[in-house]
Amino acid sequence: MSTEVAxxxxxxxxxVAVVSEHLTPDDRIWLLRxxxxxxxxxxxxxxxxxxxxxxxxxxxxxxxxxxxxxxxxAMAPEDRLCVLHRDLAAHVIRGVxxxxxxxxxxxxxxxxxxxxxxxxxxxxxxxxxxxxxSMLPDMMLVATGMAMAFKLRGERRCAITWFGxxxxxxxxxxxAMNWAGVQRLPxxxxxxxxQYAYSTxxxxxxxxxxxxxxxxxxxxGVTVDGNDVEAMFEVTREARARAVGGGGPTLIxxxxxxxxxxxxxxxxxxxxxxxxxxxxxxxxxxxxxxxLAALGVDVAEVRAAxxxxxxxxxxxxxxxxxxxxxxxxxxxFCSGEAEVLGDGVxxxxxxxxxx
Amino acid sequence: MPTMTYLQAISSALRDEMRADQRVLLMGEDIGxxxxxxxxxxxxxxxxxxxRVMDTPLAxxxxxxxxxxxxxxxxxxxxxxxxxxxxxxxxxxxxxVAGKMYYRQGLAVPLVVRMPSGGGFSGGPFHSQNPEAWxxxxxxxxxxxxxxAVDAKGLLCHAIHDPNPVCFMEHKHLYRRVxxxxxxxxxxxxxxxxxxxxxSDLVVVCYGAMVEVALEAVADGLDxxxxxxLDLRSLVPLDEExxxxxxxRCSKVVIVDEANATCxxxxxxxxxxxxxxxxLLDGPVVRVATPDVPIPFSPPLEAAVLPNVERVRExxxxxxxx
Numbered sequence: 208m209s210t211e212v213a214x215x216x217x218x219x220x221x222x223v224a225v226v227s228e229h230l231t232p233d234d235r236i237w238l239l240r241x242x243x244x245x246x247x248x249x250x251x252x253x254x255x256x257x258x259x260x261x262x263x264x265x266x267x268x269x270x271x272x273x274x275x276x277x278x279x280x281a282m283a284p285e286d287r288l289c290v291l292h293r294d295l296a297a298h299v300i301r302g303v304x305x306x307x308x309x310x311x312x313x314x315x316x317x318x319x320x321x322x323x324x325x326x327x328x329x330x331x332x333x334x335x336x337x338x339x340x341s342m343l344p345d346m347m348l349v350a351t352g353m354a355m356a357f358k359l360r361g362e363r364r365c366a367i368t369w370f371g372x373x374x375x376x377x378x379x380x381x382x383a384m385n386w387a388g389v390q391r392l393p394x395x396x397x398x399x400x401x402q403y404a405y406s407t408x409x410x411x412x413x414x415x416x417x418x419x420x421x422x423x424x425x426x427x428g429v430t431v432d433g434n435d436v437e438a439m440f441e442v443t444r445e446a447r448a449r450a451v452g453g454g455g456p457t458l459i460x461x462x463x464x465x466x467x468x469x470x471x472x473x474x475x476x477x478x479x480x481x482x483x484x485x486x487x488x489x490x491x492x493x494x495x496x497x498x499l500a501a502l503g504v505d506v507a508e509v510r511a512a513x514x515x516x517x518x519x520x521x522x523x524x525x526x527x528x529x530x531x532x533x534x535x536x537x538x539x540f541c542s543g544e545a546e547v548l549g550d551g552v553x554x555x556x557x558x559x560x561x562x
Numbered sequence: 563m564p565t566m567t568y569l570q571a572i573s574s575a576l577r578d579e580m581r582a583d584q585r586v587l588l589m590g591e592d593i594g595x596x597x598x599x600x601x602x603x604x605x606x607x608x609x610x611x612x613x614r615v616m617d618t619p620l621a622x623x624x625x626x627x628x629x630x631x632x633x634x635x636x637x638x639x640x641x642x643x644x645x646x647x648x649x650x651x652x653x654x655x656x657x658x659v660a661g662k663m664y665y666r667q668g669l670a671v672p673l674v675v676r677m678p679s680g681g682g683f684s685g686g687p688f689h690s691q692n693p694e695a696w697x698x699x700x701x702x703x704x705x706x707x708x709x710x711a712v713d714a715k716g717l718l719c720h721a722i723h724d725p726n727p728v729c730f731m732e733h734k735h736l737y738r739r740v741x742x743x744x745x746x747x748x749x750x751x752x753x754x755x756x757x758x759x760x761x762s763d764l765v766v767v768c769y770g771a772m773v774e775v776a777l778e779a780v781a782d783g784l785d786x787x788x789x790x791x792l793d794l795r796s797l798v799p800l801d802e803e804x805x806x807x808x809x810x811r812c813s814k815v816v817i818v819d820e821a822n823a824t825c826x827x828x829x830x831x832x833x834x835x836x837x838x839x840x841x842l843l844d845g846p847v848v849r850v851a852t853p854d855v856p857i858p859f860s861p862p863l864e865a866a867v868l869p870n871v872e873r874v875r876e877x878x879x880x881x882x883x884x
Contacts, residue, residue, distance in 0.1 A: 347627075349634075
C-alpha cells in the first residue's frame with residue numbers, strides 16, 4: 208500500500224497548477240459558483256450577526272472554501288456526508304437552498320434544523336447529510352459507521368467527513384482511523400489543516416504531521432493544496448474511486464488557512480499578520496476566478512448572479528417566521544418509522560453523465 | 563412454553579430478531595467466535611457469520627459512533643458494552659451524537675446499547691456500576707431495565723424495533739439466577755411498569771435486580787401487611803401513571819435503587835410523587851439506595867453498601883409503623 212505524502216511546493220501555491228482532466232468548463236464554473244455562494248452567504252450572515260439578527264456566535268470558513276467545494280463535488284448522489292462548520296460549500300453543492308441556510312443562521316423555523324441548532328450544525332437528511340456536533344471529530348466515527356454499512360451490504364458507495372487539525376488530538380480520530388483501516392472501509396477523511404485550533408497552532412497540536420499517521424493505520428494519506436479547488440476535487444475523486452473499488456479509506460490533508468477568527472467574537476490577535484498576508488495571496492476564490500478568466504469565462508457575470516441569488520435568499524430568510532415556542536419540547540423522540548438518509552444532488556458532470 | 567434464564571432470554575431476543583430482520587447486526591468486543599464475555603452471543607457466529615456478529619476493536623466510542631452511522635443508513639445495530647461501566651468511554655457518542663440527533667436534525671437513530679450492569683459479585687469499582695441515571699438525564703435516550711426473563715426478551719425486542727437509541731440495562735447478577743417461561747419468537751413488551759406483586763398498605767418501587775430483593779423482603783408478609791411491588795421496567799419513559807396509581811392504592815412508598823442515591827432513578831420517582839402525589843401519601847417517601855461511593859471490591863465492603871433484603875424489609879417495617 209503506497210502512502211503519498213506530497214506537501215504543496217511553493218511554486219504550486221498561488222499558481223494555477225492543477226487542472227483535473229475530469230472537469231468540464233461547466234464543472235469548473237460550478238466549483239467557483241459554490242465557493243462564491245459559500246463566501247457570499249457567510250459574509251451576509253456575518254453582517255446579520257453584527258446587526259444582532261443572528262443569535263449566538265457565528266462561525267465561517269473564509270479562506271477555506273475550496274476544501275468543502277472540491278471534495279463535495281466529487282461525491283455521488285448515493286454517497287453520504289458528515290459536513291463540518293467551515294464547509295458550507297458542501298451543503299450548497301448537495302442542494303440546500305441559500306434561503307434555508309440563512310434561515311438556519313437566523314434561528315428561523317425554515318432553517319434546516321428548524322431553530323433547534325445553530326450555525327452550520329446541520330445536515331439535510333433528505334440530501335444524504337448528517338448534521339455535526341460540537342465535539343470534534345465525533346463525525347469521523349459516524350462516517351466510518353455509514354461506510355461499514357455500505358461494505359456489509361456490498362454497495363458501491365462511500366462516506367466522507369471533514370475535521371480540523373485540532374481534531375487529530377482526540378481519541379475519536381484514532382478510533383475512526385483504526386476501525387476504518389481494520390475493516391478497510393469506503394470512507395474519506397478530509398483533514399482540514401487550517402493552522403489553528405481556535406488559538407492553538409500546529410506545533411502545540413502534534414509532533415508528526417497527521418497525514419503520516421495514515422500509513423500506520425494501513426491506508427493511504429495524501430496532502431493537497433487545500434486552497435486549490437480543482438486539486439481538492441481531483442484528490443477526492445481518486446479517494447472515492449479507491450474507496451468504492453475496495454481499496455479502503457483515504458486521509459486527505461488539505462493544507463489551508465483559517466482567515467477569520469475561530470468565531471465572530473474572536474479577533475485572532477494570536478495570528479501573526481505576515482501569516483495572514485501570505486495566505487491572502489493564495490485565496491481560493493480568487494485563484495479559481497483567475498483560472499476561469501484565463502479560459503475566457505465572464506467571471507463578473509458569475510459573481511453578479513451569485514450576489515443576486517444571495518440578496519433574494521436574504522429577503523426570503525428574513526421574512527420567514529421564528530419557530531413557535533410551543534414546539535420547543537416536541538419531537539425529542541421519533542414516534543414513527545426511522546427514515547434513512549436520502550440521496551443528494553451531484554453537480555459533477557461525471558455523475559450527470561452516469562445518470 | 564420454554565423455560566429459560568434471564569441471559570438465555572436476552573440471547574433468544576437477539577437470535578429471533580436477527581432471524582426476522584436482516585438489518586439487525588450485533589457489534590461488540592469479543593462477541594463473535596468467542597461468544598461474548600458473558601456468552602450472550604454464544605453460537606451466533608456460526609449461525610449469522612462474522613459480519614452480523616461483529617468483533618470490534620476495543621473502542622467503545624467507536625462502537626457507538628459507528629452504530630449511529632450504520633443506523634442512519636438503514637441498519638439496526640445492537641451494541642454490546644462488555645460491562646455497563648465502559649460506557650463512560652462511549653458517553654459522548656451516545657449522549658451528544660445519538661441522543662440529540664432526532665431533535666436537532668429530524669434524523670432517527672434506531673440503535674440499542676446493551677449494558678451489563680450491577681454489582682453483588684466483587685466486580686469492584688469498574689465492573690459493578692448502575693449508570694442508568696447518566697442517561698436518564700440525557701434527552702433523547704430511552705432507558706429500560708428488565709428484572710425477569712420474559713421481560714428481558716420482550717423489552718429487548720421492543721428496543722430493537724424502537725426508532726430511537728435505547729439503553730438496555732441488563733443486570734449481570736440476574737443472568738443465571740433468574741429464570742422463567744419465555745415465549746418463542748419475537749414479541750414485544752412495551753416500555754411501561756408492571757405490578758410484580760399487588761398490595762394495598764405499602765408499595766416498594768424498584769427495577770432491575772432490586773425487584774427480586776423487594777419480593778423476597780416482603781415475602782413473609784411483613785406482619786400481615788399487604789405490600790405491593792412495582793417493577794418500573796422502563797426508566798425513560800417513566801410510567802408516571804403506574805407509579806401514581808400504586809401510591810394512590812398504598813399511600814406509603816419505599817423506593818429502592820441499587821444505583822448510587824443522588825439523582826438516581828428512585829430520586830426521580832420521589833420527585834414525581836412529591837410533585838403529583840403528595841395528597842396521596844400517608845407517610846414520608848422512604849428511599850433505600852447505595853450511598854454515593856464507588857462500589858468496593860471486598861465482599862464485606864460491597865455488602866455494606868448495596869441494598870439487600872434486610873435493609874428493604876427494615877425500611878418497610880419502619881414506614882408501616884409510621
